[in-house]
Amino acid sequence: MEIIGVNQNLTFSRFYIWIVLILIGNPFSSKAQITLNADGPGNTYELINSVLAPGYNVVEDPECVHSAFGRHIAEVFDTELNKNVFEFYIHVTPDNDRCINFDRQRVEIKTYESSPDNLKGTLGETVTYKWRFKIPAGFQPSANFTHIHQVKAVGGDDDDPIFTLTLRKGTPNKLELNYVKESSLSTNKYKNVDMSLFEGIWMEAIETIKIATSGTYSITIKRVDNGVTVLSYSNPNISTIRLGVGGVDNSFIRPKWGIYRSLLNDASLRDDSIRFSDFSISEGTLATDDFTSNIEDVVLFPNPVVDNLKLPEEIMQEYDSIHIFNTNGELIVSQKIVSRNLDLSHLSSGLYFVSFLKNSIETKAIKMLKK
Known part of the structure; x- marks a missing residue:
């Protein structure tokens, strides 16, 4: 040359x-990105499905027992962001987990097997998930778990999420970053912050995962209004996919967002909601723009x-x-x-x-x- x-x-x-x-x-030209934003009231599930799995259903909702309420995700206008956003609703009664489990309840969106390949995080790829969320002031999380984001494995050992952001009742209430290397192992609580630091405030999360048994993981959550970081964590050597567990490997990892909470202590809960906006999934074989040094x-x-x-x-x-x-x-x-x-x-x-x-x-x- x-x-x-x-x-x-x-x-x-x-x-x-x-x-x-x-x-x-x-x-690498194989890097791909999709975005999901609310565009106004109506056809909300159809919009979400058209982005995360065209022709399929990625919404997990409790409407099998609570159809009278209508859809549990709506598009509403947010005056702070000055645009339409998604609002996820959950009700202590009668909502449950899709008529499958009655000790917990959920309304979530996800990618999964029927999603396009560029939305499935596979071995050797680096994925970046970005989104905004707003926990309302006075939100009441469960003492057991209230997941607002999960990174789950598909195939093999896929019972427990690999990473979760979960809200937990306490004194004070907390937002936790949790990690489970294998479903048979205990949960590692890597980071927690007081919920009071961001209640009623729009936050922006950026999560980057290099998918490997010796991969990398980082997440930063900042206030949208002033850019102040409320949670930050990175790990340069962490298993981000489960290989060979039980003789079957994970085929890919995938994100979920919404409200997934325990009902074991439902007396402490209330009907609640969380707003989400600006979902982004970026995947590639080598996302070097996400490395942390130059x-x-x-x-x-x-x-x-x-x-x-x-x-x-x-x-x-x-x-x-x-x-x-x-x-x-x-x-x-x-x-x-x-x-x-x-x-x-x-x-x-x-x-x-x-x-x-x-x-x-x-x-x-x-x-x-x-x-």
Whole structure:
């Protein structure tokens, strides 16, 4: 490969540049994004289904026992956001869990088996879920659980959600971030904050998951009005899909939003609602715009690589490990940086993406060609 206008005999004292690779945000064209927003009263379920699973039903509601109320998700105008939003309703009586369970109740939306492939988080992908929500002042959560968001597995060990945001009654009431590695294991409570910090206030959540047995997870929840963060958590090495559990692997992970709460202590509950807006699902084989650290323009020498890649001195000083991905987003090289010369003779010819790590925090990716 030749770069027009570059003299290959020219030596730059700093990096021996053959090619300057500009930092890129999304290296794979397979990355896809969908958004879901309210567009006005009426046909609400039809709108939700048309985005999350065209031709199918992604709404889980209690209308089998409470048809007199009508639909438990409506589109209403919100004066704070100055637009239509979704409002999810739940009633202590007679609502239950779709005439299946009577010790709990739910009204939720989801992606699932019948959703398009780009809405199913599969092994090797990075998914980003974004949404806004508003818990009304005085909301009464269950002492057991009131999930407002779940990341669930499909196939294999899929009983318990992998990640949940749940509201819990206490002194004070809390919002918890919970994690279950396997359904047979106990729940890890990774983070909790007082509900009073955001009751009656629109919040924005951004959740990014790299799907692997040694994946990454991060979530940030901020106030929409002033950008103040009320909850933030990240983990650079966490199992985000269950593989080989019970001899059957998960086929994908999927999100859910709404109200899913226990009725075991229903005397403490009330008829309630939560507003949601600005749903977004973005999936790709390598979503490098979601990595948490940055590097300036990086020069790799030589590029294209024949057998050995020579790392710049700045990389040696700043980073401790290197990752190389193929165009399917598969991690094919992962090793500590111990020498400026990296033997890549075992790689086939083609395009690759290189990122660097320091203390398990990964940079954005840059292109590399292998002869």
